[in-house]
Amino acid sequence: MAPKSDLLQGTLDLLILRTLSEGTMHGWGISQRIQQLSRDVLQVNQGSLYPALHRLEQQGLIEAEWGNSENNRQAKFYQLTRDGRKQLAEETKSWERLSTAVARVLAGL
């Protein structure tokens, strides 16, 4: 197993929003998807995943609904709200600006 990477503050929220932009997902699914997309570099710490999910829900960026999972069990499914979508767009933009800037500095251009 790859070592856990500590995520930059605020990054987890962005990753969650991004993951949910693909569709409705439960907590487990989100953690799996992030791990998969990052090719196992990013492993979401459940200790911060669930508080983050609930925080985003309280902020109205995502909303939750109970439904049946693929293995036919009751699970809590999250999806983006309109506010969440807007937030994702903004944060993605600012993240890109930041990472480009960091990349430029590192490249010494």
Added chain:
Amino acid sequence: MIRNLAVRLGSLFGREQQERELDAELRYHIDMLTEQHVQRGMPRELARREAMRLFGPIETVKDDVRDTWLSRFLEVAAQDVRYGLRSLRRSPGLSLVVILTMALGIGANTAIFSVVNGVLLRPLPYKGGERLVELHQGAGDPTDPANDLGFSVKDIADYRLSRSFSDVVEFHSMLFTLLGRAEPLRVSTGVVSANYFDVLGVQALHGRTFVEADDRPGAPAVLVLTYDSWVRQFDEDPLIVGKVFRLNDRPHTVVGVLPPVPLYNPQGSAAVDVFMPTSACPFRSRQSFVDSRSARMMSVVARVRPEATLLKSAADLDITAARLTKDYPKDYPQRDFRAVGLPLKDEMIDSFKPTLWTLLGTAGFVLLIVCASIANLLLARMARREQELSVRAALGATRARLLRQLLTESLLLAFAGGLIGLGLSALAMRLLVAFAGRFTPRAGEITIDLTVLAFTFGLSVLTGLVFGSIPAFSQRISAAPALRDGRRTSPAGQRLRRVLIVAQIGASFMLLIAAGLTLRSLMQVQNLDPGFRTEQLLTFSADMAFDRFPLTLKAADRRAKQSEYWRALEERLRALPGVATVGAAGTFPLNEAPPFNGRIVREARPLPPGVQPPAISVRIATPGYFTTLGQPLLAGRVFRAADSAAGPEVAIVNRTAARMYWPGENPVGTRIDSGNDTLITIVGVVADVRQQLDRAPGAEVYLPLFQSPLLQSTWILKTDLPARELEQSIRAAAHAHDADLPVSSFRMLEDVRSTTLTPRRVVVALIGMFGLLALVITAAGIAGVVAFSVNQRTQEFGIRMALGAQRGGLLSLVLREGLLLVVTGLGLGAAAAGILTRFVGQVLVTANPQANGPLLVGIPPTDMVTYIGVGATLILVALAACALPARRAATVDPMVALRAQ
């Protein structure tokens, strides 16, 4: 702690479900993690453990999640408050009415509660005050003043031996003359055993209290001043300790000043001015008094040992009393002689309790009406806000969220009202203390303390929730009405408003009945003929010093000299310009001095052994007393100059005594046994007078002052001069007669008559004020409901008009609607009153505005005049309240009305 609170608050809004869901959510995650490991070939058991390890400490995760809820909760609460304030500002008139109504309700309750708290609830400010009891001994029920014998020095020594009590304190009070200031001063003196202040745990403010040595026979005489007397009579003299004054032929040194603590005087209404140890009292220190087991004039306070219960101490008292009757049959001839102890706290407040509970109950009733009224106002506002709420619901606000918003607004209103109410009651504090001071020595303890603040806060939250939840929960908030016509209000809401109004009318009816009954009773008492004249009568007290005629004189000689002393004073007073007649007595009617009870037995008609003759009030008077007061003579003659120490002993009885002891006979000429081997001839019968306005006259026997001279006398002068002017010449005459004679308490009898009713008047005024408040609130409520319904039916009225309905018809239609509410309310109120009058009447009958008269005098609790009067008033007020909206209904322009919708 905050989290705890949030969890508790949260449970109001479905917190439990939230917890269950969190559990399920996390469990799902762990299950999936386990499954993943199983699929990779791990045994299930191991996979589960590995999943748990990877997941980390589950409780920490849960806590972190809950934290997001909490911060959200607080954020939302702040939002609710902001939104609520905005929404309240949008209808400032309504908010103001609600806050003021609330302030009156809370203010009334806070004020009365602060009295209840200071006087009834708080423990006595004495060391272990709850273990202090006052002892009583006597036949039958010794706590009845008529049976209470008091204690002799020897009695007290015996009770000191009883095992239940750790300390036994002796007390009696007397009036002494204090000399050494510009004028002789009459001081009400508490004569106590040296341990008195130690047992109470009261320490001196200046100087010291008594020590054991002060109470030894022959010790130098010392005094301790009460705080009140130090302020009032000694001008807060900072150098008072060490000063020497003369009392009873001896110099007394002031050794201390007490702090302002409540001090109970079990022996009368006069508050104690100074304390002295028993060794200094000229009566108490005489050897013959100390040696006599039946010389009883003391009261006793005892401290129950911590290991003894009140019950055990009662048993112990029974044992002591039984032993006393057995060992000294001559000194305890009563058949059922008993001793009991009552908690000192009860003794200090007992006369006030029923009045206080009555007031608190009335205030509580007002608060209920206030709640109903505010709920009604908010219901009306809800109807107007339905649109707004529906829109918010349509935008995704949940029902819980909206309810929360509405309750937040109600609580904001309640807090504002509570705060102003607290301010109102703080303003009333001085009046309340003065009012309570007439009933209990504990009045000084009435303040707004933490308990009162907590009470007000709790009451505000409670009322806020009560009046807030009624409209909030009555509404079916959903997105639907926003899409339809938003102006229609649900019929359920309208019905609820009617129910609330009917309840309000019923409650007001009962409150007004109570107010009406007490008011009628007050008028009855005020217009009562007391049987004597009160106009143009000036009274004052004059008290002969104990040592004016030494105790060493032979009793008969001393009596003769004392009689002569008073007779000489009478002559000087009669000679004053402006004085028509002069009379003197032990006390005058309406004075609140406790009666002096005696017992009379007719000549040659001995009672069976062990049977006590009934108590009769013994009064002492001069010949001029009856004429001056205008108390009519019914038979025989009044006293005359020849009824002196030299003449044969005579007495006069009042009509009640004549009926009781001489049924169908003329008492004049018969004789009674005075108990010490002399026979007293009855020479006259006088009419009954009321010694207390609110009390029926009892049996009285009058003895001539010049035959049974008192040291304390009260004088009554008929005059047409202003009191101030006459007071100067009376002082001069009295001091010319005896420079050491204190004269005090100058008052016109009319003023006495008026102030004796003050407590009753204040109680009635308070209940009346509460009743009026209820009436106004209810009237406003009726007007509101009817106006609202008229508003709702504008269209209907328009159609009726268009179809030819007459204005008068519409007017009466609306009035009838209002009247229906009132009559239903009255019906329910009367039905409830049927049950309640028994209770209210009982309460009013037991409530003592003056420790000696019930609140309801001369009026039955079922007084028809009051019921009909109050009912008619309510109907009139309700009709007036309906008139405005009814006029509007009748003047609806059909065209406008039809177009409006």
